[in-house]
Amino acid sequence: MFTGSIVALITPMDEKGQICRASLKKLVDYHVFNNTKAIVSIGTTGESATLSQEEHINIVMLTLELADNRIPIIAGTGANATTEAISLTKRFEKSGISACLTVTPYYNRPTQEGLYQHFKAISENTDLPQILYNVPSRTGCDLLPETVARLSNLSNIIGIKEATGDLSRINKIKELVENDFLLISGDDTTALDFIQLGGQGVISVTANIAAKEMVQICSYALKGDFVNARSINKRLILLHEALFIEPNPIPIKWLAKKIGLIKYDTLRLPMTSASNYTQLKLEKAIQHANITKY
Known part of the structure; x- marks a missing residue:
């Protein structure tokens, strides 16, 4: 269930910044229909940084409810305080969540030993499968391969979302x-090359609006058919790149509204709507990708 195209799901909000259940249901149904392999609920793309912990938990549980056992749900459970990450993780035990995605502690920049002890402590306090999440551009710290190897020896740490974009990793x-x-x-632009070098899939931002295409790319690549995989990926390259002209999830939310998957592209401050320049780039990208409107 944790191979292929996994979506890093956006969190749809109404015009007042509250969760839009109807849009969330539409998104979940869209990914079930297009055979996305799993949904990550409340990761970076889901705006974890601007949600309260209770909102965070409630949205994950609502996503689980709307999925209704049709698609696995992975809960984002990272925090920069180990006790908070443990508390959040424990809230999802026996809930039906398939795994947790746990980002490296952000802002406080721990050492490699600190990172090891952080993830070890979480692992020891839950039976839920744990997927490490390394994204130094966001967190200010880098989970090095040697530390990943140490953590891989812990029974419920099952993998890593590697979002450095560094294929040598x-x-x-x-x-x-x-x-x-x-x-x-964890990087759509290099995901196909990542799989060709031995990766098992991608946790994708692009999949929010190009679910079918990302599933096809991963399916072909995992079967070793890189001709067809690259043919589809070529259409999405401009989109992969345009989605990060401004900080994620600003562009992807604007596009999800543009194609009719969500009603509003509301973000919570300090995130603001896509600029006119970004909108023009995004329009060009979806035309090149030939993305269907809903």
Whole structure:
């Protein structure tokens, strides 16, 4: 269930910044229909940074309810305080959540030993499968391959979302971990190359509006058919790049509204709506990708 195209789901909000249940249901149904392999609820793309912990929990549980066992739900449970990450993780035990995605502690910039002890403490306090999440551009710290290898020896740490965009990381990690340890890309632009080098899939921002295409790319790539995979990916390259002209999830929310998947592109401050320049780039990207409107 944790291979192929996994979506880093946006959190749809109404014009007042409250959760829009109707749009969330539409998004979940869209991913079920297009055979997305799993949904990550309340990761970076889901705006975890501007939600209260109770909102965070409630949205994950609502997503689980709307999924109704049709698609696995992975809960974002990261925090920069270990006790908070443990508390959040424990709230999802026996809930039906399939796994947790746990980002490296942000802002406080722990050492490698601190990172190891952080994830070890979480692992020891839950039976839920844990997927590490390394995104140094956001967090200010980098989970190095040697530390990943140490953590891979803990029974319920099953893989890593590697979002550095550095393809050399794949071999460095693969050399140090067992074959069943999952390597999942967190960077749409390099995801196809990541899979070709031995990764098992991608946790994708692009999949929010191009679910079918991302599923096809991953399916072809995992079967070794890189001709067809690259043919589809070529259409999405401008989109992969345009989605990060401004900080995620500003562009993807604007596009999700544009194609009719959500009603509003509301974000909570300090995030603001896409600029006119970004909108023009996004329009060009979806035309090039030939994305269907809903």
